[in-house]
Amino acid sequence: MKKLINNPDTVVTDALAGLAAAHPSLAVDAENKVILRAGGPRPGKVGLVSGGGSGHEPLHGGFVGYGMLDAACPGEVFTSPVPDQMLLATKAVNGGAGVLHIVKNYTGDVLNFQMAAELAEDEGIDVVPVVINDDVAVEDSLYTAGRRGTGATVFAEKIAGALAEEGADLAAVAAVAREVNERSRSFGVALSPCTIPAAGKPTFELADTEVELGIGIHGEPGRTRAPMAPASELAAVALDAIGADLPVDGDLLVMVNGMGGTPLIELYALFSEVSQYVRARGGRITRSLVGNYITSLEMQGFSVTVCRLSGALARLWDAPVETPALRWGR
Amino acid sequence: MDAEVFRAWIVSSARTIEASRDHLTQLDAAIGDADHGINLARGFAAVLGAQEFGKASSPGAVLTVTGSTLISKVGGASGPLYGVAFRRAGKALGDDADPGLHALSAALDAALAGVQQLGAAREGDKTMVDALAPATRAFSKAVAEGASRDGALAALAEAAEAGAAATISMQALKGRASYLGPRSVGHEDPGAASTALILAALRDAARAAS
Missing domain, CATH: 3.40.50.10440 (Dihydroxyacetone kinase; domain 1)
Structure with a gap:
């Protein structure tokens, strides 16, 4: 470590x-x-x-x-x-x-x-x-x-x-x-685990060829493991999960959040995929946030959070x- | 069992948790967030360092200060849950300078009730309740059947250990492990494991005093 x-x-x-x-x-x-x-x-x-x-x-x-x-x-x-x-x-x-x-x-x-x-x-x-x-x-x-x-x-x-x-x-x-x-709804994906300083070892093992889907923010494993895939597919996995619970149409506030170890270049590439996905389903991203805002130490990965805005919420x-x-x- | 025996129990719990720190943390890494051993070791170390702990003059006071310190120092779910368990047990013992087996049985029942009230976990949810509940049942049964102190405490510790082992095949329904769904099966619950260690420390502290 x-x-x-x-x-x-x-x-x-x-x-x-x-x-x-x-x-x-x-x-x-x-x-x-x-x-x-x-x-x-x-x-x-x-x-x-x-x-x-x-x-x-x-x-x-x-x-x-x-x-x-x-x-x-x-x-x-x-x-x-x-x-x-x-x-x-x-x-x-x-x-x-x-x-x-x-x-x-x-x-x-x-x-x-x-x-x-x-x-x-x-x-x-x-x-x-x-x-x-x-x-x-x-x-x-x-x-x-x-x-x-x-x-x-x-x-x-x-x-x-x-x-x-x-x-x-x-x-x-x-x-x-x-x-x-x-x-609001969120979904997270990890490309690597993270290491708690006092533990000294990664919180879980993940092969180079795998991603962990549905992670939280504490280095805990997610619900399922899947083969590594391009940004477009991973964005779709996250948004499909969100969309199953909350329609992603209308005016939206969307955050593409890094888990701590993901460069901005990758987060922006993901945001591009997210915005195309949303547009295809009748959504308009009128407010956005791209960067590291709620992280999991040095974990590589991202989460997407979608909030359906009202006029009042947008003003606030x-x-x-x-x-x-x-x-x-x- | 006087205050010194109860103090020895907590000192011995601190020692066994520190010795099992990495093991408990590994159990937690499998189905939780890899901090159970670290947090409990930190909490028990704080208990031993608390001025009031050395001064507590009754068994009830020893347990109450242990619980309050765990609530103040541990954080996570285990801080409030263990804190409430020790505080409820301490309050149940009251000022009694040398509680007998029936009083201890009532204190253990009070600890279990406190944990279940706060955490809303039932047996089978894969939590510390799966060690604590069978242990308190085994203890009160042994006491009712006229077992000796050492015999009843041995039954307590054995039932806790068996209860902890039984969590391996359970799917977690409460706490962070529940996020894993079926993937939580096949791992021992770290809270049940630490409960078994703490109750074994009670058996050993009583035995060493007799």
């Missing part, structure tokens, strides 16, 4: 120190692992807190700032954060209008955020959790932990963050986050944002 780290045990805090050094707009508490906007909560604004395992950067810390999150709680690599962090963040961002928890649907994240919400309510803070579950690779049934939260998390954080910035109340901010989740997507990883309009 070759990694640009000092020590597997300190990689998360070392990265937080770097985030703090690079972005004076953030207030980073490296000891308690909480990333906040510098300047504290704005009175009357709904606070947005998200969190999850580390290794998905820029998610979530890179999305803390004007028009998006108020706080992020990074856990250990691929491990959900603990309730203490979430409670600290929730108290720190509460401007009196309550706090939205944006939670990706993984058992650990859901359990820890649930405990944190109870603790925050004991302290008199209104908390509403919204669980993101957009990954169509997992059947949403009694027989699984439910669909995973992946790319739609980025959309929900951006759009709910914009509405909160406009002064909407907690119920409205939560409702728009839920709407984004309901209108376009609203100004100023975070380390997304910034426009300001």
